Amino acid sequence: MTIELVLLCIVSFFAGFIDSIVGGGGLLQTPAMLIILPQYPVATLFGTTKIPSIAGTSFAAFSYSRHVKIKVKLLLFIILAAFTGSILGAWCISIINSTYIKPFILILLTATGIYTYSKKNFGLHQEKNHTGLRQILLGLTFGFIIGFYDGLIGPGTGTFLILAFISFLGFDFLHSSASAKYVNVATNLAAIIYFAGTGHILYQYAIPMAIFNLSGSFLGTRLALLKGNRFIKIFFLVVVFGTILRFGWDVFRPYF
Structure with missing residues (x-):
C-alpha cells in the first residue's frame, strides 16, 4: 500500500464523517x-472521489431511513431532477471554467453562515403553507x-441541499x-455513470477510499441521530465556515 493511498484513505474517513452529518466531505476529499x-487529469480525480462519496452517503441514507420519516413522493421528484442535473454538470466540466462560479458560491456561503447564526430558529421545523404541487416545483428547481453543481464542481453539495430543504420546504x-x-x-x-463511461475513475484508489468513507459515515450518522438538531446546526456552521475559507482561498489566491 502506497503512502498516497494511506493518506487518501485517512482523508476519506473524515470526509465520510463530515458528509454523513451536514455534507461537505468533498471539501476534504477533492x-x-x-x-x-x-x-492525473482533474476530471479523473473528480470521478474517482464519487465512488467513496456514494459509499458513505448510501450508508448514511440507509441509517437515517430507519429513524427519520421521509417524504418519499416529494423526494423522488427531487432525486430525478438532481440526477439529471448532475449528469449535465459532469458533461459541462470540460467546457465551463469553474473559476467563474466560485466567487458567487463564496458570497452565497457567507450569507448562509451569517443567516444561520443570527436566526436562532433556523433549522427547527417551520410549517410552510405550500401546496403539494408547489413543494414539487420547488424541489425540482433546487x-x-x-x-x-455537484456534477460540475462537487464540494459542499450536501450542505447546499440541507440549506435548500430548510429554506424552501421548512424541514x-x-x-x-x-x-x-x-x-x-x-x-x-x-456522475459515476458519466465518469465511468469515459474512463475517468481510478478504481485502485476509489475502492479502498470507499471503505474508509463508509466507516466515517457510520460514526457520523450515529452521532447525528444521538445528538439531534442542535448538534447538527453547530456542525453545519463549522462546515459552512470551512467552506467559506476554502472558496475564499480559491478566489483570492491569484491576487497574492
Whole structure:
C-alpha cells in the first residue's frame, strides 16, 4: 500500500464523517486528490472521489431511513431532477471554467453562515403553507440546480441541499440532513455513470477510499441521530465556515 493511498484513505474517513452529518466531505476529499495525485487529469480525480462519496452517503441514507420519516413522493421528484442535473454538470466540466462560479458560491456561503447564526430558529421545523404541487416545483428547481453543481464542481453539495430543504420546504436539520443524503446518492450515481463511461475513475484508489468513507459515515450518522438538531446546526456552521475559507482561498489566491 502506497503512502498516497494511506493518506487518501485517512482523508476519506473524515470526509465520510463530515458528509454523513451536514455534507461537505468533498471539501476534504477533492483538494486531497488534487494535491496527492497531481499527475492525473482533474476530471479523473473528480470521478474517482464519487465512488467513496456514494459509499458513505448510501450508508448514511440507509441509517437515517430507519429513524427519520421521509417524504418519499416529494423526494423522488427531487432525486430525478438532481440526477439529471448532475449528469449535465459532469458533461459541462470540460467546457465551463469553474473559476467563474466560485466567487458567487463564496458570497452565497457567507450569507448562509451569517443567516444561520443570527436566526436562532433556523433549522427547527417551520410549517410552510405550500401546496403539494408547489413543494414539487420547488424541489425540482433546487434539485436540478444543486445536482448540476455537484456534477460540475462537487464540494459542499450536501450542505447546499440541507440549506435548500430548510429554506424552501421548512424541514428541520435532522430531516433535511436525512433527505439530502438520498438526493446526494442520486447525484453521485449520475456522475459515476458519466465518469465511468469515459474512463475517468481510478478504481485502485476509489475502492479502498470507499471503505474508509463508509466507516466515517457510520460514526457520523450515529452521532447525528444521538445528538439531534442542535448538534447538527453547530456542525453545519463549522462546515459552512470551512467552506467559506476554502472558496475564499480559491478566489483570492491569484491576487497574492
